[in-house]
Amino acid sequence: MRALIVDDEARVRKAIRLLVDWQSHDIIEIEEAGSGHEAIKLIQKFKPELVIMDMMMDSGHGLELMAWVNEHAGSTKFIVVSGHDDFEFVRSTVRHGGIDYILKPIDPETINTAVAKAVKEWRLEEQHRMEQHVRSIQLNEIKPVYGEKLLSSLIDDPGSAESALRRLRSDGVVPQEVSSARLMLIQVDSGDASLLQRFKHDSELLLFALINICNEFLLADKRGIAFKYWGAPMEILIFLWKEPEQGTELISQINLGLYHTLQRKLHFGVASGGEIPNSLPIQYSEAAAAIRKRNLFHSNEFIHTLTSVTPWAGSSSPYTLFAKVQEDWKMAVMSGNEGQIASAVQKWIELLSSLGIVTPELLDTWKSDMLSFRTALLREILGEEADAALTKLEQDDQEHLSPHTNSYHFSLYAWRDWFGHFLNRVAETLSTHQAPENKTMAEIIKYIEHHYQSDLSLQEIARHFYVSREYISRKFKQELGDNFSDYLGKYRIDKAKLLMLNPNLKISQIAEMVGIHDVKYFSKVFKKIEGVSPKDYRSKVAIK
Template sequence: MRALIVDDEARVRKAVRLLVDWEEHGIQEVAEAGSGNEAIELIRHNKPELVITDMLMDAGNGLELMTWISEFAESVKFIVVSGHNDFELVRSTVRHGGIDYILKPIDAEAINAAVAKAVADWRAEERERVDQRQQNIRLNEIRPVYGEKLLSSLINDSNTAESSLRRLRADGVIPELTDTVRLLLLQVDADDGPLLQRFGKNSDLLHFSIINICNEFLPPHRRGIAFKYWGASDEIILLLWSGHEAVAELIERVNQGLFHTLQRRMHFGVAAAGALPQSLPGQYAEAGLAIRRRNLLRGDNYLHTLLTESQDAGRVGDVSRLRFADVQEDWKIAVLSGGNEQRIAAAAQKWIDGLSHGGIVTPEMLDQWRSDTLSFRERLLRETLGDDAGTVLTALLQEDQQHRAPNTNAYSFSLFAWRDWAVDLMNRMSRAISERQAKEKYVIGDIIKYIDQHYTSELSLQEIASRFFVSREYISRKFKQEFGINFSDYLSKYRIEKAKLLMLNPNLKISQIAEMVGIHDVKYFSKVFKKLEGVSPKEYRHKLPS
């Protein structure tokens, strides 16, 4: 703690310095002033907690000093040491909050008791001040969140909108007489890595900065408020209750502020003004749709309304819009080309050329394209891989986390980025299909080898499926695809071909040949043989050259 002794007599100041046990009271610094005016300057700069002052001095008396302290340094405790036993002076001391009024000559016990009480009072009050500051800090931390929730509920909770509005008006957030409002929606680019890096990858801190910049342009005339919308993680809402007609100018000024601070300009969806709070859910939907329908090929436009976006679309309405169906066959041929990079690149470029030729590309269109391409991928996988498509699709979906499509809410737009995404998507599809088909051919090849080595034994579809860890349906489908017949017919044909070779030996009976090729019923053997060759085994043998 610090103390200040104020007296126009140096010997009195020295006496006070010697009589008070400063260390016992926890006071480390003691300064001196020869007048009230000098004391005021020292209090301003040194900020002592305790002042011991004379009452009557030439340059600024004790009464003036006490008056100044009670007005400008109210936490300072003071003790009066005076040679005048005057009731009015004592009363003034008490009225201004003085701890004690001590008469000269100074008694050591009396002044130390007064200093002890002053120090104790100051410390008790300081604890209260600290507690209050901490409480204020907590309230300041809670208040924005509380306000954001109330403001957000005006949009996303019609049941509590009216009560939230009453609270916001009571807190002075929204003016009492405001009954009309206009909503502006700002979407933050969640994938802007360089900008997030500047904020320690803390998106809340980034949003806080953007909101502060927006609010800098609203308070002068209490035009509105910007806040983080709790209904979506990357959206900031601006509510305007005055100056609706100057929204374009406001957005321009906000973007200048954003660019000056963050080197970014951002897109705003703007709804038509309406009644507060009833119109806000509809305004939010309208502003969001305007953002989704903004023309990405016009990167210099940052204000978007449904009216302006529809006008923009109308200007290119006579141009045929490219649909995914228009390029689907090219994509399919490219994917099934076995990894032909040139064909895949050409298919992706044809899509991009078609998009740019239309004159308008919107986030809504790109989202639909992304959905269409993923549906196309699933259909093609099921068409080419059948039951195995699910396993391959799961693996590709996991890869998608590392190969995401460009963010349609990004501050900038690049057709080349979307072309590269399409190339990567088709390459990964092509590779996955080729690898799976190669693996399937390997399995079928092993099954054929196994049949070649064990056709003389009892073979069944279930046995083959169990041995090669595949389903019976898989084997049947693959045999049909590869040979045009099912497994049973393939095995029967294979055995009959072997039997035909054995028939060249005249010493082998038909029954022996049937056994040797794995058919233990000679009648059944004859039936199968005639079905495949058109004649019985005996007739076939008679036709053989002697």
């Protein structure tokens, strides 16, 4: 703590210095002043917590000093030391908040008791001030958040909208006379890495800065209010209730301010307006739709309404456009050729360029179509192995995110690169999974060629190669066009036909030699495959 001794007699100031046990009171800095005027200058500079002062001084009366301290340094405590036992002086000391009135000559115990009392009271008051300050900070932090919640509830909770509006009016957030407003929606690009970096990747801090800039244009003339919308991340809403018809001009001013401050311009979805709070949910849907349907090719347009949406000129719906390229993409992926994939992607980009309109909504639709295409293709080719492959690809999706559809700038080239990466990863996945599968199938066929004479079964082969019966059945059908039993039967009959060239072997012996132990069943299979019985076949071969 700091203390100031004020007396026009140097010997009195010295006596006070010697008599007070400063260290025990935790007072480490002590200054002196010879008059009230000098004391005022020192108090402004030195800011002492305690002033020990004389009442009667030649320059600057003690009463004047007390009055000044009371007005300009209200937390400072003071003790009056005087040679005059005057009731009026005592009363003035008490009135101005003095701690004690001590008569000269100064008694050490009396002045130390007075100093201890003053220090204790100052500390109690300081603790109270700190608590009040903390509560004030907390209130200032909570109040905007609570206001945002109430404002958001006007859209999200129609049941409580009327009560929320009454509270906002009583808090002065929404003027009492306001009965209608026009809603504007700002979608902030969550993928704007360079801007987020300026705010240490704190998106809340970025939103706070953007809202403050918007409110500089709104609150000064009480035109409306901007706030963070709790219903969706990275969205700012504006309620414009004064001169809503001039919303376009206001947006231009806000965007100019944003550009000067952050070198960014934002896209605004603008609703048509209406009574509050009833129209606000519909207005929000309208503004959000305008943002979602904005034409990304029109990069210099920042104000979007449903009436300004570019009409679709094509004969078929753009939402089904991906179906036109799906087969080309499938063939490109199946080929595994990067050049063919790049060509397929380029044709898609050229198709999009020719449309004259690409919207965030369409891009999200096409992205969803692509994901469905990938899932269907992997399930068709990899079967039960597809789920594991899809999991890895979904992890890759998180590392190679597509360009944001709410980006400030749209680039077909960025989307082309992402489309290419997407398809190449699918092709790589198929290639990786098919290589060992092809090897396994080759080994299975080789195993059949060496063991066709034994009692082969699907279960035995599955167990031998550590794969499922379903896997073998599916691969046989996909790669050979036959199921397992048909392939094995044809292979055995081909071997039997060779053995029939030997006239010394009986049909029953031949059946045994190719792994079919029932001669009647052998004859049945033979006729099914060759169209004639084994005996007739042998006769024809013998004639030739």
